[in-house]
Amino acid sequence: MVDAISPYVLEDIDNLIGKGELREMKEGGMEYREGQTLLLGAEIETHEEKGCSAHSLCFFPTLKAIKDFSRDMCKHIKNIHLCSSMSRLTGQELFDIVEDHGGTFIPAHAFTPHKGFYGNCCDSLLEIFKPDCFEKIPSIELGLSADSMMASQLSELDGKSFISNSDAHSLIKMGREYNIFSMEAPNFSEVLKALKGIDGRGVKANYGLDPKLGKYHRTYCLVCDRVIGGEPPVLKCPVSERHSVVVGVKDRLDIIRDRSEPEMGLRAPYNYQIPLDFLPGVGPKTIDKLIKHFGSEMKIIHEATFEELAHVVKEEVATNIIRSREGKLNIEVGGGGVYGKIEK
Numbered sequence: 001m002v003d004a005i006s007p008y009v010l011e012d013i014d015n016l017i018g019k020g021e022l023r024e025m026k027e028g029g030m031e032y033r034e035g036q037t038l039l040l041g042a043e044i045e046t047h048e049e050k051g052c053s054a055h056s057l058c059f060f061p062t063l064k065a066i067k068d069f070s071r072d073m074c075k076h077i078k079n080i081h082l083c084s085s086m087s088r089l090t091g092q093e094l095f096d097i098v099e100d101h102g103g104t105f106i107p108a109h110a111f112t113p114h115k116g117f118y119g120n121c122c123d124s125l126l127e128i129f130k131p132d133c134f135e136k137i138p139s140i141e142l143g144l145s146a147d148s149m150m151a152s153q154l155s156e157l158d159g160k161s162f163i164s165n166s167d168a169h170s171l172i173k174m175g176r177e178y179n180i181f182s183m184e185a186p187n188f189s190e191v192l193k194a195l196k197g198i199d200g201r202g203v204k205a206n207y208g209l210d211p212k213l214g215k216y217h218r219t220y221c222l223v224c225d226r227v228i229g230g231e232p233p234v235l236k237c238p239v240s241e242r243h244s245v246v247v248g249v250k251d252r253l254d255i256i257r258d259r260s261e262p263e264m265g266l267r268a269p270y271n272y273q274i275p276l277d278f279l280p281g282v283g284p285k286t287i288d289k290l291i292k293h294f295g296s297e298m299k300i301i302h303e304a305t306f307e308e309l310a311h312v313v314k315e316e317v318a319t320n321i322i323r324s325r326e327g328k329l330n331i332e333v334g335g336g337g338v339y340g341k342i343e344k
């Protein structure tokens with residue numbers, strides 16, 4: 001969870017502890033209703049001198065640590081009650097504070113043109129972080145418009161794991177992107193080991209959107225109101241050089257990468273998945289019906305057979321679900337804040 005420095009959220013957490021629904025675990029993290037693990041964290045915006053800004057995820061092992069961090073951050077956030085994420089700090093300054101409180105620092109959606117370090121602040125994270133601090137960053141969050149194959153074109157990330165996390169601000173999107181960790185037990189210290197890839201723990205697989213469907217995959221012209229296709233890197237609009245564009249993640253990576261072939265080495269496989277509401281002819285009613293029958297969206301996307309699906313929904317929809325699983329649907333790429341689409 002990433003809003004846990006908000007005083008309101010901290011109050012909720014205390015209430016849940018009082019009711020016995022939430023309890024702190026010895027190895028870090030919280031257990032919710034005996035079975036779900038919550039890691040306490042925050043997503044915070046920082047600003048660099050040259051005027052760009054970026055988001056980072058900060059996770060803490062204990063409730064005390066995040067409460068102390070929250071208290072400290074009051075000095076650097078204009079109004080922590082109204083909005084707990086906008087700080088006046090630089091990336092390095094935030095890193096130092098997080099480290100002082102025993103937390104873990106991870107650049108969020110690192111490649112997006114909107115508030116991602118590589119997307120709009122730097123060509124290398126070493127421009128932002130001191131080398132010894134950069135070393136201590138265990139992972140990079142990919143964001144929906146990038147995948148592991150794209151990110152592994154940057155050799156400076158070779159020692160870091162990649163994580164694919166979902167949006168946490170709307171219920172339907174929660175848990176849509178996820179990571180499979182290999183670890184002994186679900187708690188903070190084990191997750192940290194998995195992120196660092198030590199003691200036999202590690203990231204075993206990533207599940208996320210096909211980056212072509214992501215909101216910032218290719219460069220978008222704000223005047224022509226469309227994604228500009230063609231060989232990357234596309235940095236301006238072919239109609240007029242004066243048109244302002246939002247540079248796509250793929251286009252940006254094409255400029256900052258230091259190798260053109262992805263170097264996956266021992267990296268976990270990145271598995272594409274297309275959420276049901278991207279499929280043509282699939283509306284909220286159909287999704288409801290499917291989830292009621294199969295139990296979860298992931299079961300429908302990854303496991304249900306054609307026959308099982310066709311039993312519940314129209315054959316055409318069942319066909320599209322199977323074709324999306326096989327990577328056989330044509331995608332109109334996303335950009336400029338607009339998701340890609342499945343061509344009909």
Ligand SMILES: [Zn+2]
Pocket residue numbers: 043055108109115
């Ligand atoms: Zn963010």
Ligand SMILES: [Zn+2]
Pocket residue numbers: 221222223224225237238239240243
């Ligand atoms: Zn244009």
